[in-house]
Amino acid sequence: MLDKLTFPQPYLSLLLFVVWQFLSDGVSGASVVMGLVLAWTIPLITHGFWPERPAFIRAWKLPGYMGIVLMDIVLASVSVAKLILSGRNPKPAFVSYPLTLDHPLAITILASTISLTPGTVSADVSDDQKLLLIHALDAESDDEVIKDIHERYERRLLEMFK
Amino acid sequence: MSQIAEYAVVFLLLTGGFFTLVGAIGLARLPDFYTRLHGPTKATTVGIGAIVLASVVYFSTRGEGIAIAEMLIMVFLFITAPISANMIAKAAMHMQIEPTEGTRGRTWDQ
């Protein structure tokens, strides 16, 4: 029994542990024990649903990335709010974004980031995972959108997944 | 409750209400489906996030210990909002809903 006391998915276990501490409003003896039990059993039970290993190489860069994204989310909401309240009609565009990332999880993170940040929603990924279709709410030119996303987000994700 | 915490709660509440309202106005006012998608994914998510933070600050400064379980709601919304937006956008493209006039580029469906 004790030889099974391993954490095959350390990130998932850590996530479950932290979520449980949040749910029980802060760290206490009981919540730590329960959190450890959950962090051990849930990955074991759901083992079959996770076909791929996570491919983070530099996971410690993730908090910095999330900080940047959080800042951008607030800025994005202000700019969208301005546009909505200004009463003018936006200039929308569909932009095909060429992906240089190839890991599925990395693409998912990039697409989610795009959806939450200034004036863009990611709509679809092509079947060969080379193109990302983006809808921009108010874009002057396609190249600007592509350059912006590459400089701000994809470069950082490329450093994390290799 | 200290004065600063009170101001913080009031500020967060009003910000949250404002963004929620803006998101809904965007949903009601913008011309086509794809532009309407932008209001809820950004403004409403941030709005509810601010309201949740207001609740965290309010209950944490009452002297009955910290109250951070609400943060989970915010984290969950921030993770799920882009996913549901993406799913609905895919469905709309599949149904070949036309974008508004003056949209550059075009949808694809596969």
Added chain:
Amino acid sequence: MITIALQITIAMVVVAALLNVYRLIKGPDAPDRVLALDTLYINAIGLIILLGISLGTRMYLEAALLIAVMGFIGTVALAKYLKRGSVIE
């Protein structure tokens, strides 16, 4: 001061919910209605949290969490139904 701010915020969120209902009724297409429902449940979470603050209790927290989870699954299921014609393949 918090009481007044709470009332103003609740009023704003209720107006927001009414605007969502307007989009829900007007449509014109099914994805618009799904989007309106999606926004509506997020607003409901906000209203529940505001109710909790104004009553000074955290009892409704679980309800808000459950609505967040169920609403997301509902939206995904509806979007999937629109795209594929079935939810579980």
